[in-house]
Amino acid sequence: MDRGKLRRVMLALGAAVVAAGAAPAPRSMNDILAASPLGDWRAINPANTLVMELPTGRVVIELAPTFAPNAIANIKALVRAHYFDGAAIVRAQDNYVVQWSQSGHHAVGTAKSTITPEFDRAIGRDVDFTSLPDPDTYAPQTGFSNGFPVARDPAAERMWLTHCYGMVGVGRDVAANSGNGSELYAVIGQSPRNLDRNVTLVGRVVEGIELLSTLPRGTGPLGFYEKPSQRVPIESIRLASDLPTAQRPRLEALRTDSATFRALLAERRTRPDPWYKHTPAHIGVCNMPLPVRTAPRKA
């Protein structure tokens, strides 16, 4: 019954079978990643990385300035004013989002109180796009751009980030321009794709999502914590490039325009693994892993 244990045994056996001259076992995700050339990985830019310190550890968020330059400039201004120090996670709604904000008045530096929504952007030559072949429920086309899940409407020449697990967005009120990045949320459940093009998404959690996804759910409406004592304190949020070098996350992301990513996509779509009895032959934009690893130490 221990499917995990058995599969690990099978993976371990794979190499021996190949050495004995039998047909090579199909390449697993781990095989593909292990064989990837260094150039198929990119360092995650510390100037576009947020580090959130919780009592339980670090949550690291990669920002996507190609999609939300104004919101991200505003968030950086708030972060540099230490706006989020002493903020709190105020909402954890099961199968939906975790949300954090500050209460009371705090320094905002050069941040603006409202910014233009960045719900989508033009399909431009400045952004790469690796397309997925399968239909999507919500958009004419989906795929990946610079490490992020995206959707496109070629007829309208627009593209946007999609609400997959771990994506981070700008909470807002009813007015489209009412979010300025001072209240953010992360997706912790089934992708709420209905929010696509309704919110400015700014990035995704690349480390520590489990610190958010395991938080006790709020029992108030929409998963808000009912008592201030239930809120989870945020010690600080910093731009990684503002941290001393030794404290910066050293993360690399697999390039989504790389041959390794294309091989991984083919493997995840077809699952050439004896465990699978029915080949899925399809994959959704929010089901594709976007691998991140700690950068190898330089010699």
Place this chain on the structure above:
Amino acid sequence: MDRGKLRRVMLALGAAVVAAGAAPAPRSMNDILAASPLGDWRAINPANTLVMELPTGRVVIELAPTFAPNAIANIKALVRAHYFDGAAIVRAQDNYVVQWSQSGHHAVGTAKSTITPEFDRAIGRDVDFTSLPDPDTYAPQTGFSNGFPVARDPAAERMWLTHCYGMVGVGRDVAANSGNGSELYAVIGQSPRNLDRNVTLVGRVVEGIELLSTLPRGTGPLGFYEKPSQRVPIESIRLASDLPTAQRPRLEALRTDSATFRALLAERRTRPDPWYKHTPAHIGVCNMPLPVRTAPRKA
């Protein structure tokens, strides 16, 4: 910035606006459910309900015998032999599944050690089907049957339960018939639809999913807990019909073949709410809420 608070205020204002004679506000999900006739709800059958007792509370699972009669008969035999008393949650993989099993030898009653896989079934006249209008990534057709999310392949005349959040399935080894219901898992993240037609799904969590989704993630491969002390003990699993009446869950599910469900589907698809600036106009099978409520007390 408090989107939740503001939306609650707006909902509260809605009634006043209507009373003053203005155009009626669009019906929200809460409005639709509040106006539902009693006949649009069905009591969840205690003979097809599992009650799992954890130290933190109860997890209630509705079984779907229309889709997996053999697996469910076997699970009921195990449950009636008290097989799961003292079992444990052994795996919690972020954005994927929580899994439980028993260790050592325990009474299995009349349960079989292997059973025929029930990965899909014939499209038959014995099952209702409420179709979704939008494309699905993984299947030719999706919708709902007797309260469960399903997919269909009309050309092959097959249908199957889909791996949405909260769905419960039978863990197995590489052999298709190796799962007998003695190891079960629940989905706690993005729907792993690649598992559809590869596993026998047997039901879904209708109460207490947050007790599973918030468990600390296992740090071993595939999210297995590395130390026995990290496992979460299961006090017992019982069939609700075997519990004293006062201890049975009194739950009702919205009928997915009802007018109320169709109205809810239209609302969730179009989101006629001033917060939405871009109408999704689409909905996925794993994004549709399947409402469950405590049955009103009889007078």
